[in-house]
Amino acid sequence: MPTDSLNTARQRIQAAYSPEVFQSLGESLISRLGVHLGELQQRGQSVLNWNLPEENLSVARECLQRSKTSDDLLNRFQDLIETAIERGHNLHHPRYIGHQVPASVPLAGLFDALGSITNQVMAIYEMGPWATSVEKALIERWGEVIGLAPGTFAGLVTHGGSLANLTALLTARNISLKNSWTQGVQNANLPVLVANADSHYCVTRSAGILGLGTEQVIKVRLDHRRRMDATALDETLTQLRKRNTPIVAVSASACATLIGAFDPLQEIADVCERHGVWMHVDAAHGGAVSMSKKHAHLIDGITRADSFICDAHKTLFVPALCAFVFYRDKQHRFETFQQDAPYLFDPSAPGMADVDGGMMTIECTKRAATYGLWGVWSMLGQQIFEDLIDVTFATTQLLYQKLRAEKDFEPLHEPECNIQVFRYLPDEKYGLDSKAICELNRQIRRTLMESGEFYLVQTNLDGIGTLRTTVMNPLTNEEDLDQLFSSIRRTAEEILSQ
Numbered sequence: 001m002p003t004d005s006l007n008t009a010r011q012r013i014q015a016a017y018s019p020e021v022f023q024s025l026g027e028s029l030i031s032r033l034g035v036h037l038g039e040l041q042q043r044g045q046s047v048l049n050w051n052l053p054e055e056n057l058s059v060a061r062e063c064l065q066r067s068k069t070s071d072d073l074l075n076r077f078q079d080l081i082e083t084a085i086e087r088g089h090n091l092h093h094p095r096y097i098g099h100q101v102p103a104s105v106p107l108a109g110l111f112d113a114l115g116s117i118t119n120q121v122m123a124i125y126e127m128g129p130w131a132t133s134v135e136k137a138l139i140e141r142w143g144e145v146i147g148l149a150p151g152t153f154a155g156l157v158t159h160g161g162s163l164a165n166l167t168a169l170l171t172a173r174n175i176s177l178k179n180s181w182t183q184g185v186q187n188a189n190l191p192v193l194v195a196n197a198d199s200h201y202c203v204t205r206s207a208g209i210l211g212l213g214t215e216q217v218i219k220v221r222l223d224h225r226r227r228m229d230a231t232a233l234d235e236t237l238t239q240l241r242k243r244n245t246p247i248v249a250v251s252a253s254a255c256a257t258l259i260g261a262f263d264p265l266q267e268i269a270d271v272c273e274r275h276g277v278w279m280h281v282d283a284a285h286g287g288a289v290s291m292s293k294k295h296a297h298l299i300d301g302i303t304r305a306d307s308f309i310c311d312a313h314k315t316l317f318v319p320a321l322c323a324f325v326f327y328r329d330k331q332h333r334f335e336t337f338q339q340d341a342p343y344l345f346d347p348s349a350p351g352m353a354d355v356d357g358g359m360m361t362i363e364c365t366k367r368a369a370t371y372g373l374w375g376v377w378s379m380l381g382q383q384i385f386e387d388l389i390d391v392t393f394a395t396t397q398l399l400y401q402k403l404r405a406e407k408d409f410e411p412l413h414e415p416e417c418n419i420q421v422f423r424y425l426p427d428e429k430y431g432l433d434s435k436a437i438c439e440l441n442r443q444i445r446r447t448l449m450e451s452g453e454f455y456l457v458q459t460n461l462d463g464i465g466t467l468r469t470t471v472m473n474p475l476t477n478e479e480d481l482d483q484l485f486s487s488i489r490r491t492a493e494e495i496l497s498q
């Protein structure tokens with residue numbers, strides 16, 4: 001490369017790394033986001049800025065093309081930020097009551113930014129000494145809050161609940177099926193994974209990835225509250241043992257995604273113990289109830305599970321992704337992967353295995369995923385998590401009471417947490433059959449979503465098309481709920497009068 005070109009390249013790089021430019025852009029970003037969050041709290045904007053995918057994609061493409069000609073960095077930066085805000089999803093709007101992704105505590109994002117701007121990563125301790133320490137301290141602390149005995153358990157943090165379940169179930173597979181890590185799944189009797197019938201799809205997906213096969217997942221019957229029926233589980237395990245079918249694990253849910261039902265973990269633990277089967281609990285959504293004196297009973301028995309997972313990026317209200325895997329017995333922490341990597345793990349320092357996180361995670365390089373949680377916990381204390389759980393669960397209970405009180409609404413269950421499934425029932429004068437009512441509910445939800453007035457989701461409950469909300473914003477209040485009812489009624493009228 002000619003020297004001139006190299007010098008020009010160096011100048012461009014210098015500009016990209018300029019601390020002064022960084023500071024000025026950073027200040028402008030924070031002040032813009034402060035205004036944006038304020039407007040959302042006043043309900044001053046749309047929830048979802050709905051655009052068709054091709055429109056958004058074309059704007060995103062255009063941004064990339066324009067970058068070559070951009071000189072004025074601050075203006076260009078502000079333009080890009082505006083575009084991202086204008087086209088993004090406003091989870092911090094109190095009328096976002098959709099999927100199980102929170103209006104995260106904004107402060108957590110600042111700590112996450114600290115981790116990403118300074119690019120703190122893990123795999124081995126020496127690459128991220130502070131990130132590793134923060135993560136270890138949080139595993140200890142949250143594990144103890146949940147009720148595990150200090151010094152006896154182990155854990156890790158990974159990129160999301162799906163990966164967390166996969167990691168824990170891989171550990172279970174390696175322990176239940178000896179040599180499967182080195183030789184694959186070879187048993188003549190095909191092994192099975194036994195799961196809650198409403199399990200999140202990632203549990204079945206794990207069975208596919210782990211070489212068991214998705215058809216080798218046995219779904220246990222649910223009781224009248226959609227919880228795994230412990231008697232049915234007992235019968236299933238008895239049959240499997242009789243047939244000498246290897247059982248990788250029982251995967252319970254706390255709670256299951258669909259309606260937020262919490263499995264009876266004490267009863268399931270009794271059954272698993274009796275049959276000598278690995279008990280796993282997917283507490284991605286519900287593990288955070290451990291923070292609440294009022295709601296912790298929902299996961300009573302979780303400390304008897306061999307493994308369980310909890311997502312801080314759901315109900316501890318920190319930004320994605322930050323998922324915890326816990327092993328009751330710390331001996332199991334190195335059963336997931338058995339590999340040498342002399343270029344990474346230092347055999348002359350075997351004592352580092354516990355802090356070289358890559359020994360326990362699927363990821364090699366891993367972002368400092370717990371900075372946000374650590375920042376919020378360190379600044380506001382554990383109390384904030386109890387408050388967030390108690391308030392969002394209470395708002396959902398209020399929604400349920402209101403649904404019960406209105407004859408044109410039907411709650412399809414009593415909420416155990418912050419998830420509520422319900423539907424709108426139009427006046428009989430319209431003469432809609434049950435299929436048409438399902439279709440109407442789907443149309444209501446799509447209209448509301450696209451209008452930006454509310455964001456809620458849909459689901460299918462035993463063949464009934466319904467609306468589904470999760471109160472993931474602690475600032476959603478009674479007025480928002482009342483407005484939800486009015487908006488649904490008005491939208492239904494508009495659809496039916498077409």
Ligand SMILES: Cc1ncc(COP(=O)(O)O)c(C=O)c1O
Binds near residue numbers: 100
């Ligand atoms: C019960 C349950 N488990 C696992 C997951 C998957 O978590 P993630 O989206 O972080 O991969 C979800 C997501 O909603 C869930 O509800």
